[in-house]
Amino acid sequence: MGGSCAQRRRAGPRQVLFPLLLPLFYPALCEPIRYSIPEELAKGSVVGNLAKDLGLGVLDVSARKLRVSAEKLHFSVDAESGDLLVKDRIDREQICKERRRCELQLEAVVENPLNIFHIIVVIEDINDHAPQFDKKEIHLEIFESASAGARISLDPATDPDININSIKDYKINSNPYFSLMVRVNSDGGKYPELSLEKLLDREEQRSHSLILTALDGGDPPRSATAHIQISVKDTNDNPPVFSRDEYRISVSENLPPGSPVLQVTATDQDEGVNAEINYYFRSTAQSTKHMFLLDEKTGMIKNNQSFDFEDVERYTMEVEAKDGGGLSAQCKVIIEILDENDNNPEIIITSLSDQILENSPPGMVVALFKTRDLDFGGNGEVRCNIETDIPFKIYSSSNNYYKLVTDGALDREQTPEYNVTIVATDRGKPPLSSSRSITLYVTDINDNAPVFDQTSYVVHVAENNPPGASIAQVSASDPDLGLNGHISYSIVASDLEPLALSSYVSVSAQSGMVFAQRAFDHEQLRAFELTLQARDHGSPALSANVSLRVLVGDRNDNAPRVLYPALGPDGSALFDMVPRSAEPGYLVTKVVAVDADSGHNAWLSYHVLQASEPGLFSLGLRTGEVRMARALGDRDAARQRLLVTVRDGGQPPLSATATLHLVFADNLQEILPDLREYDRPVLSDPQAELQFYLVVALALISVLFLLAVILAIALRLRRSLSPTTWDCFHPGLCVKSGPVVPPSYSEGTLPYSYNLCIAHTGTKEFNFLKCSAPIHSNEDMVCSVSPGALIPPHGGEDLTSHSETLTSVSFSFLCVIYLIVY
Numbered sequence: 001m002g003g004s005c006a007q008r009r010r011a012g013p014r015q016v017l018f019p020l021l022l023p024l025f026y027p028a029l030c031e032p033i034r035y036s037i038p039e040e041l042a043k044g045s046v047v048g049n050l051a052k053d054l055g056l057g058v059l060d061v062s063a064r065k066l067r068v069s070a071e072k073l074h075f076s077v078d079a080e081s082g083d084l085l086v087k088d089r090i091d092r093e094q095i096c097k098e099r100r101r102c103e104l105q106l107e108a109v110v111e112n113p114l115n116i117f118h119i120i121v122v123i124e125d126i127n128d129h130a131p132q133f134d135k136k137e138i139h140l141e142i143f144e145s146a147s148a149g150a151r152i153s154l155d156p157a158t159d160p161d162i163n164i165n166s167i168k169d170y171k172i173n174s175n176p177y178f179s180l181m182v183r184v185n186s187d188g189g190k191y192p193e194l195s196l197e198k199l200l201d202r203e204e205q206r207s208h209s210l211i212l213t214a215l216d217g218g219d220p221p222r223s224a225t226a227h228i229q230i231s232v233k234d235t236n237d238n239p240p241v242f243s244r245d246e247y248r249i250s251v252s253e254n255l256p257p258g259s260p261v262l263q264v265t266a267t268d269q270d271e272g273v274n275a276e277i278n279y280y281f282r283s284t285a286q287s288t289k290h291m292f293l294l295d296e297k298t299g300m301i302k303n304n305q306s307f308d309f310e311d312v313e314r315y316t317m318e319v320e321a322k323d324g325g326g327l328s329a330q331c332k333v334i335i336e337i338l339d340e341n342d343n344n345p346e347i348i349i350t351s352l353s354d355q356i357l358e359n360s361p362p363g364m365v366v367a368l369f370k371t372r373d374l375d376f377g378g379n380g381e382v383r384c385n386i387e388t389d390i391p392f393k394i395y396s397s398s399n400n401y402y403k404l405v406t407d408g409a410l411d412r413e414q415t416p417e418y419n420v421t422i423v424a425t426d427r428g429k430p431p432l433s434s435s436r437s438i439t440l441y442v443t444d445i446n447d448n449a450p451v452f453d454q455t456s457y458v459v460h461v462a463e464n465n466p467p468g469a470s471i472a473q474v475s476a477s478d479p480d481l482g483l484n485g486h487i488s489y490s491i492v493a494s495d496l497e498p499l500a501l502s503s504y505v506s507v508s509a510q511s512g513m514v515f516a517q518r519a520f521d522h523e524q525l526r527a528f529e530l531t532l533q534a535r536d537h538g539s540p541a542l543s544a545n546v547s548l549r550v551l552v553g554d555r556n557d558n559a560p561r562v563l564y565p566a567l568g569p570d571g572s573a574l575f576d577m578v579p580r581s582a583e584p585g586y587l588v589t590k591v592v593a594v595d596a597d598s599g600h601n602a603w604l605s606y607h608v609l610q611a612s613e614p615g616l617f618s619l620g621l622r623t624g625e626v627r628m629a630r631a632l633g634d635r636d637a638a639r640q641r642l643l644v645t646v647r648d649g650g651q652p653p654l655s656a657t658a659t660l661h662l663v664f665a666d667n668l669q670e671i672l673p674d675l676r677e678y679d680r681p682v683l684s685d686p687q688a689e690l691q692f693y694l695v696v697a698l699a700l701i702s703v704l705f706l707l708a709v710i711l712a713i714a715l716r717l718r719r720s721l722s723p724t725t726w727d728c729f730h731p732g733l734c735v736k737s738g739p740v741v742p743p744s745y746s747e748g749t750l751p752y753s754y755n756l757c758i759a760h761t762g763t764k765e766f767n768f769l770k771c772s773a774p775i776h777s778n779e780d781m782v783c784s785v786s787p788g789a790l791i792p793p794h795g796g797e798d799l800t801s802h803s804e805t806l807t808s809v810s811f812s813f814l815c816v817i818y819l820i821v822y
Contacts, residue, residue, distance in 0.1 A: 032118040033108075035084070038126050039092040044085055047075060047121065050108060051082020054117055058082060064110040068119065069350050075106060075121070084119075092123045093160040097312075098285070100162060107370075107401075109350065114365055116398050127165040127218025131157040133226040138212070140194075140228060141326035144202040145235030151181060152194040153320070153330055156283050157214035157224050168217035172210050172228075180212075185332070186246075187316070191283065194228075202232040236274040236325020240266040250336040253307040261292070264299040266321035266329055273324035282330065284317040291315065292335075301333065309339040310374035341379040341428030346372045347436035358412040358442045366392065366440060367404040371424045379428040386422055392440075394422070404438075412442040416481075446484035446538025450476040457548040459514075463522040463555050471505070472514040474546060476534035484538035487512075492545065493531035505550070507532060514548065522554040523596050556650020558596040560604055562658040565591070575661035577668070582628045588617065591624035591658055593646040603649035609657065610643035617642060617662075626660065638664045 035048045050068075051061050060066070061082040068075055068084070076087040096102035106119035134155055142152065159167045170192040172180045177200065181193045192212065210228040215221050243265045251261055268275040279299040281289055292315070293304045299319070315335040322328040351368035373380040384402055386394055391408030404420065418440045425433040452474060459472040478485040489512040494501050507514050512534070528550055535543040565574055576589045595602040606624040611617065613636055618629040626642065642660040647653045 032120045034120045034122065036122040036124060037086075037090070038124045039090050040126060040128055041086050041090055043087065043089070047084040047086060049082055050077060050084040050119070054108065054110070056082060056110070060110075064112050066108065066110050068106045068108050070104065070106050074104065077108075090123060092125050093129065095123065107350070109368070114368060114397070114403065116401050118399075125162045125165050127161055127216060127222060129160045129165075130222035131159045131167050131214040131216055131224040133157045133212075133214065133224055136226055138226055138228045140230045141233050142196070142200060142230055143233045143236045143325055143327075144200045145237055146196055146200060147237075148196055148199055150196040152196075153183075153282075153328065154192040154194060154212060154228070155226075156189070156191045157226075158285070159214075159216050159222075161216065161218070164217040166216060167214055168221070169215045171213045171215065175208065175210060177208055178210060178230075189283075200232050205232065207231050233326060236270060236323065236327050238269040238274070238323075239327035240268045240277050240321040240323050240329045242266045242321060242329055242331040244331060246332045246334065248334045248336070250338055251303075251307070252338045252340055253309040254340050254342060255303060255307060257303055257305055260300055260302055261335060262301045262333060264301070264319050264321075264331055264333065266299070266331075268323045268327075270323060270325065274327075276324040277321045280320045280322065282318050282320040288315050288317050292317070294319065301335075307337050309337045309376065310343065313337055339376040339379060341375050341426065341430070341432060343374040343379075344432045344434040345382040345424040345426050347384075347422055347424050347434060348372060349436070349438065352438060354438065354440050355443050356406070356410060356440055358410045358444065360406055360410060362391075362406050362408060364406045365403055366406060367438060368397075368401070369404070369422065369436075370401045372400065373426050375426065375428060379426060381427040382424050383427075384422055384424050386420060390418055390420060392418070392420055410442050412444050415442065417441045441481075444481050444484060446480055446536065446540070446542060448479045448484075449542035450478045450487050450534035450536055450544045452476045452534060452544060452546040454546070456546060458551065459548065460551045460553050461516065461520060462553040463520045464557055465516050465519055467516060467518050469516055470513050471516050471550065472548060474507075474512040474514065474532050474534075474548065476512070476544060476546075478534075478536050480536065480538065484536055486537045487534050488537070490533050490535070491530055492533045495529050504528070505530065520552045522552045522598065523558070525552055527551045554598045554601050556597055556601040556648060556652070556654060558601075559654035560593045560595045560646040560648055560656045562646060562656050563592040563594060565589070565658055565660055575663055578628075578632075578662050578664050580632055580664045580666055582632065582664075584628050584630050586628040588626040588628060588662060589660060590626065591619075591644050591646065591660070593624065593656065593658075595648050597648065597650065600649035605647050605649070607645050607647065608642060609645045610641075612639075612641045613637065616640065619644060626662075632664055636664075640664070 033050070033053050037045075037047055041047075051058065051066060054066075056064065056066065058081065061077070062079050066077050066079075066082060068077055072088075074086065074088045074090055076085050077083070078085055092102045095104070102123040102125075104121040104123065106121060108117040108119055109115070110117075138155060140152060142150075156170075157167055159165070167190055170180055170182055170190070172178065172194075177196065177198045179195045179197050181195045183191045183193055185191065192214075194210075208230040210230065212226045212228055214224045214226075216223070247262055247264055249262050255261070264279065266277050266279070268277055278296045279294055280296065281292075281294055291303065291305050291307075293302045294300075295302075299321070301319075314337065317333045317335075318330050319333055320328050320330050347369055348371070349367060349369045353366055356364075356366060371382040371384060373382050382400065384394060384396075386392065386404075391406060391410060392404055393407040394402050394404050397403050404422075419437055420440060421435050421437045423433055423435045425431050453476070454474075457472060457474055461471045465471065474489065476487050476489075478487055488509045489507050490509060491501065491505070491507055496504055503517055504520075505514055506517055512532075514530075514532075530548045530550070531545055532548055533543050533545050535541055565576075578586075578588050582588070591606055593604055593606075595604055604624075605621050606619050607621075608617075608619050615629055616632070616636060617640070618627050619625070619642075620627070624644075624646070626644075640662040642662065643657060644660060645655050645657045647655040
């Protein structure tokens with residue numbers, strides 16, 4: 001199966017250097033290693049142990065990177081055993097076409113040191129093709145005057161297989177008129193011929209049907225059949241005769257298409273139609289028929305396409321001359337193609353190390369390449385060279401193989417890459433050449449850390465940003481090459497909580513793009529700082545850090561919120577009382593609002609949307625203060641309503657509204673009947689009448705209550721005039737009003753309150769006094785139902801106690817009536 005020239009002798013004292021010098025002369029000393037395999041061998045089949053035939057150990061297969069190379073690689077080397085394996089389908093007929101001898105040229109390459117071994121794999125034919133006739137139906141015409149023993153040539157079958165697997169024999173079915181003769185040509189081809197055994201009688205039988213069978217020599221044999229239909233015709237007793245049985249000619253492969261190549265000539269001694277000869281191709285491959293054009297009348301053969309010596313060196317065909325009576329003769333035509341220097345040399349890179357360290361020593365192998373020229377003889381001999389001003393050189397290592405090695409010191413900082421042009425020139429006349437350029441890169445070590453474009457980054461991001469949006473990008477550069485200059489970005493520190501960092505921002509490791517993982521809220525987070533790191537992929541890796549400060553900008557996403565005025569605890573609308581004598585500029589109340597935004601978005605302005613009496617009040621644009629614009633007129637209503645809107649300075653602005661209920665009165669008694677009515681919607685006429693009657697009833701009850709109080713005071717004065725008469729006006733005895741006082745607000749609210757004191761002196765009226773102490777939201781209400789809540793008890797006689805009890809009962813009764821009415 002294979003051979004090897006890796007035989008070793010016992011080393012003597014003088015042969016110590018021979019193993020070291022042997023790899024340099026090994027290719028010249030060794031003959032090609034030959035293997036022989038049948039075609040269609042299964043993929044993965046073992047051709048031979050290449051490592052053993054080369055004298056390599058099992059460990060040397062991977063250590064020295066044993067491999068094979070060819071134009072089309074049908075084989076591979078097992079990296080563990082060193083066996084040469086079938087890699088792809090091997091079809092002899094497809095690879096070698098019509099060649100009798102089919103060989104595949106391979107080169108085995110090993111490194112450390114670099115050597116090349118030539119391998120020849122002979123592909124043996126197997127019987128994988130059955131014979132085949134060009135025509136399944138063969139029609140023949142034979143004159144009845146044909147004498148016994150006349151032969152009629154038949155179209156042979158074709159079989160791509162060779163040698164024993166090619167066509168071996170022909171057979172026909174048994175019949176009394178014809179027998180089959182097999183003619184063998186000088187090239188070994190077998191051609192069937194019918195031999196007439198018995199004279200034909202057209203009047204007795206007009207036609208004959210035969211079955212022709214072609215058998216090859218395979219085991220088991222394959223076969224093909226064709227049906228022969230013979231028509232009997234009248235006499236034509238002289239067949240055509242060619243001037244030569246074999247025509248041979250040589251033509252240049254540069255012959256243009258359509259040029260005459262050869263003319264065959266046949267003659268016929270008959271006359272008339274029987275002497276008219278037509279020429280046809282027979283027993284000729286389809287590829288040959290496509291290449292040539294045969295004139296049926298003249299026998300002139302012309303090339304239909306351009307010749308290529310590198311593709312086909314010789315064409316063989318058969319030409320048949322047939323006369324008008326159906327008799328024919330054949331001749332063989334052989335056309336040989338002469339080679340011309342029409343192919344440029346090719347440069348094939350078989351191994352290339354395009355990355356070279358700048359500290360590589362001279363003599364290091366950079367590339368391994370071979371040359372190929374499809375031309376023959378001197379036209380196919382090639383020599384190579386490169387320019388001389390670069391630190392590289394080439395030298396021939398074996399037949400058509402070259403090495404490109406370093407020839408000087410390399411400096412990446414001066415020259416990071418080299419473009420080496422290899423020129424191959426053949427020895428033809430005129431010579432042809434071709435070139436191949438390869439780029440060699442001088443690689444660097446990782447001696448440069450990444451550098452950011454800026455020393456620090458500051459970005460502004462508006463709040464309510466979409467999650468996943470890019471908010472910034474950091475960029476760093478590294479002058480190193482390859483992985484040494486490939487940078488990855490990451491976040492290494494932050495002033496955010498470690499667990500919350502991933503929910504706020506992330507950074508793309510490849511691009512340095514910083515993405516927001518959530519929508520920021522300016523009101524919750526105004527700024528934060530990240531420490532980003534750029535790290536290269538060298539060994540060891542180098543890195544650099546940079547700070548990124550993110551400032552969250554404000555958006556107008558919060559509407560103003562009105563703190564005052566607000567609704568009471570029971571949901572009723574509050575009101576403010578204004579003295580009737582208020583002068584222009586008098587501070588009536590103040591609208592208090594806040595905005596959670598900042599800057600212009602929180603810059604509030606106040607505007608009057610609706611007023612029951614325009615021009616009566618003025619509103620501070622920025623303060624929200626409601627002041628008297630003019631004095632109250634006689635025609636002005638005692639109850640006024642202002643609808644105020646509060647706008648912020650955002651774009652677009654957001655707003656909120658507040659309703660102010662203002663009542664002009666000099667004391668609380670004047671506005672008590674209108675406390676609840678203020679918050680009620682305007683009713684229909686029957687409801688208004690009902691309210692009128694209720695007010696009248698309330699007025700009557702108030703009069704009765706006043707009379708009861710006067711009576712009680714009179715009875716008390718009869719006893720004695722005590723200093724406690726004026727105790728009512730002491731601050732401690734004032735009962736603060738509850739329902740008419742809004743809650744206290746800490747943010748800009750202007751609280752207003754009124755104190756009601758009931759005197760039991762000789763005066764006969766209620767006194768409304770302002771308390772000096774500030775009021776609180778949890779102070780007592782006016783309508784207290786507890787006995788003695790207004791006036792503390794004093795020691796005295798029964799009459800005094802009775803009068804106080806009467807006063808308390810009367811006041812309690814009045815409160816109950818109020819509650820019922822409202």
